[in-house]
Amino acid sequence: xxxxxxxxxxxxxxxxxxxxxxxxxxxxxxxxxxxxxxxxxxxxxxxxxxxxxxxxxxxxxxxxxxxxxxxxxxxxxxxxxxxxxxxxxxxxxxxxxxxxxxxxxxxxxxxxxxxxxxxxxxxxxxxxxxxxxxxxxxxxxxxxxxxxxxxxxxxxxxxxxxxxxxxxxxxxxxxxxxxxxxxxxxxxxxxxxxxxxxxxxxxxxxxxxxxxxxxxxxxxxxxxxxxxxxxxxxxxxxxxxxxxxxxxxxxxxxxxxxxxxxxxxxxxxxxxxxxxxxxxxxxxxxxxxxxxxxxxxxxxxxxxxxxxxxxxxxxxxxxx
Numbered sequence: 001x002x003x004x005x006x007x008x009x010x011x012x013x014x015x016x017x018x019x020x021x022x023x024x025x026x027x028x029x030x031x032x033x034x035x036x037x038x039x040x041x042x043x044x045x046x047x048x049x050x051x052x053x054x055x056x057x058x059x060x061x062x063x064x065x066x067x068x069x070x071x072x073x074x075x076x077x078x079x080x081x082x083x084x085x086x087x088x089x090x091x092x093x094x095x096x097x098x099x100x101x102x103x104x105x106x107x108x109x110x111x112x113x114x115x116x117x118x119x120x121x122x123x124x125x126x127x128x129x130x131x132x133x134x135x136x137x138x139x140x141x142x143x144x145x146x147x148x149x150x151x152x153x154x155x156x157x158x159x160x161x162x163x164x165x166x167x168x169x170x171x172x173x174x175x176x177x178x179x180x181x182x183x184x185x186x187x188x189x190x191x192x193x194x195x196x197x198x199x200x201x202x203x204x205x206x207x208x209x210x211x212x213x214x215x216x217x218x219x220x221x222x223x224x225x226x227x228x229x230x231x232x233x234x235x236x237x238x239x240x241x242x243x244x245x246x247x248x249x250x251x252x253x254x255x256x257x258x259x260x261x262x263x264x265x266x267x268x269x270x271x272x273x274x275x276x277x278x279x280x281x282x283x284x285x286x287x288x289x290x291x292x293x294x295x296x297x298x299x300x301x302x303x304x305x306x307x308x309x310x311x312x313x314x315x316x317x318x319x320x
Contacts, residue, residue, distance in 0.1 A: 005061070005062050007062060015058070018054050026043065029043055046310070049309065053303050053306040053310065056299045056302050056303035056306070057300070060300040060303065061296075062296075063294045063296050064295055064299065065294050065295055077117055077118065077180050078117040078180055078181045078276075078279065079117070079181070079183070080114065080117055080119045080183045080184075080276070081121070081122055081134075081167040081170060081185070082107060082110070082119065082121045082122070082185050083122045083124065083128075083160075083163040083184055083185065083186045083187065084103065084107070084121060084124070084131075084148060084188075085163075085188035086125050086149070086150050086153050087150065087156055087189075087191065088125075088224055089189050089191050089217075089224055089241035090103070090150055090188075090189060091226075092189070092217065092221070092223070092224050092225075092241045093225070094217055094220070094222040094263065094264070095218070095263050095264055099189060100149075100150060102216065103216055104146065106262065107145050109269065110185070110272075110276075111138050111141050111145070113273050113277065114276065114277070115136075115138055117136075118135060118136055119132075119135065119138075120135065121141070122170070123152065123163075124153075124158075124159060124162055124166075125150075125153045125155055125156055125157050125159070126156065127153070127162055128159070128162040128163040128167075129166075130166065130170065131144060131148075132144045134170075134174065158189075160194075161192070161194055161197070161200065164184065164186070164196060164211075165200055167184045168204060171184070172207060181279065181280055182207070182208070182209045182210070183209065183210040183211075183279065184209060184210070185212045185214065185272070186211070186212065186213045187216060188214075188216060189215070189242075189243050189244065190244035190247045191241060192244070196251070201255055204255045204256075205256050209255075210279050211251075211255035211257030212257055212272055212275065212276060213249075213252040213258070213260065214261075214268075214272060215259065215261050216243070216262045217241065218243055218264075219242060219243055219245060220242065221240045222240065223238050223239065223241070224239055224241050258275060260272045
C-alpha cells in the first residue's frame with residue numbers, strides 16, 4: 001500500500017489530542033465508578049470501538065492507494081490554420097464589442113483548448129497573408145491574435161478563396177514526416193463577391209482537410225464605423241454590412257465542412273472546438289503511465305459505520 005500524503009504534524013496532533021482526551025475520560029470514569037463502588041470494565045468495549053474508528057480516519061486522511069494499473073495514453077496531433085477576415089466590415093458592432101474583437105476573444109479560447117496541436121494564422125482581405133506559421137507556442141499566438149486590426153492589410157474587401165488557397169498550400173507543403181491531420185478554421189462575415197475555383201473544393205476534399213466555417217455577424221447587419229462616423233459609399237449612402245449566410249453555408253457544403261454562427265444571440269464556438277478536438281488526429285506520442293487511485297473512501301466508509309454503531313449501541317458503564 002502507498003500513501004498520497006505524508007504522516008506529518010497534523011496526524012501527530014490528532015493522535016496526541018485523542019490520547020489526551022480519552023485518557024482523561026477513562027480516569028474520570030474509573031474515579032466515578034470507585035465512588036459508586038462498581039466497575040467500569042465495559043468501557044473497554046467503547047474504547048476498542050473508538051480506537052479502531054480513529055485509526056480508520058487517520059488512514060483515510062493519509063490517502064491510501066493500492067491496486068496500481070498501467071494505462072496507455074496516446075496523444076494525437078493536428079495542424080490547424082485559423083483564417084481571419086480583416087476586411088473593414090469586421091469592425092461592425094452587431095456583435096459586441098465588434099465582430100473582430102469577438103473573434104479575437106474566441107480565437108484565444110480556441111488556442112487554449114488546442115495546446116497539443118500546431119496552430120498558424122492566415123489573415124486576409126482582398127489578399128491573404130501568412131501572419132503566424134504553424135507553432136506550438138500558445139503565448140506567441142495570443143500576442144499575434146491581440147495585434148489583429150482591420151487596418152493591418154494594404155487593401156480592403158473580402159476574398160475568402162485566396163485565404164483558403166493559401167491555407168491549403170501551407171498545409172500540404174508542410175514538412176512533416178508524421179503526416180499530421182490538417183484543418184482550416186475560417187472566421188468571417190462572408191461578404192465575398194467571388195466563388196472559389198472548383199479545384200480548391202476538390203483538393204480540400206481529396207486530401208481530407210477539415211474545413212470549419214465560423215460565420216460572424218447578423219443577417220440584418222449594421223453600419224460600419226469609419227473615423228467615428230458610419231462608412232458611406234460613392235453615392236453618399238450608409239454602407240450596411242450583413243452576414244452572407246448562404247455563401248458561407250455553400251462554402252462549407254462544397255468542402256464537406258461544418259458551418260457555425262457567432263453573434264450576440266448564438267455562439268457555436270464551443271461546439272466547433274469540440275468538433276475539432278474530436279476530429280481524427282495522427283498519433284504523435286504514445287506512452288504507458290501507472291495510475292494510482294486514492295482509496296480513502298473505503299476506510300472513511302468503515303469509520304462512519306463504526307461511528308454509527310457507537311451512537312446506536314449503549315453500553316452500561318455503571319451498575320447501580
